[in-house]
Amino acid sequence: QLQLQESGPGLVRPSETLSLTCSVSGDSISRSSFYWGWIRQSPGKGLEWIASIFYSGSTFYNPSLKSRVTISVDTSKNQFSLQLNSVTAADTAVYYCARDILVSGYLVAGYWGQGIVVTVSS
């Protein structure tokens, strides 16, 4: 049974870097035919797709965030990660990691983690 679990700090200071990791069990990222990615949800902006990655390193980024975002994969740990630089209060959200079901870089998310609440505040 596929499970995804987000981890990382719940509080990040403005202008710093938000770093999150998604640990995957029940499937191997390196043998998977699907994209893995991040989606966030905030009261102000609703659901927002951030980025997706294939085990080979192929990536898709939301253009509005691309200059601040890096998504990466560590197949040895069966994890993938998100880094978001220069955060502001507008980046406060619940961050979800997810797996695609259609080999879509835009993440048709059939499997989700439970989400992690990240607050940007000094």
Added chain:
Amino acid sequence: DIVVTQSPDSLAVSLGERATISCKSSQNLLYSSNNKNYLGWYQQKPGQPPKLLIYWASTRHSGVPDRFSGSGSGTDFTLTISSLQAEDVAVYYCHQYYDNPSTFGQGTKLEIK
């Protein structure tokens, strides 16, 4: 960016009755080369992540009850719950994955009348 707009914002339906949610896209979501509409639907209950219900506008994801159905093509789409159950109370989102960035509707809150 493609804008997907849902209506209504909230909806109250009696148990056993039909619920219908609309999603309109600012651009065509039908890809002519494969005749597929790049539109999905999610259900989100409080404190939970969204759950995929429908993709390709009308294909139910595994395990989704057949009272949920999706229809439409091009720019106009509908999610229908044929006979509302108490466990269907949730917020529903449409999602276009035709173009970068993929975008979500604002959500429709479904309640019991």
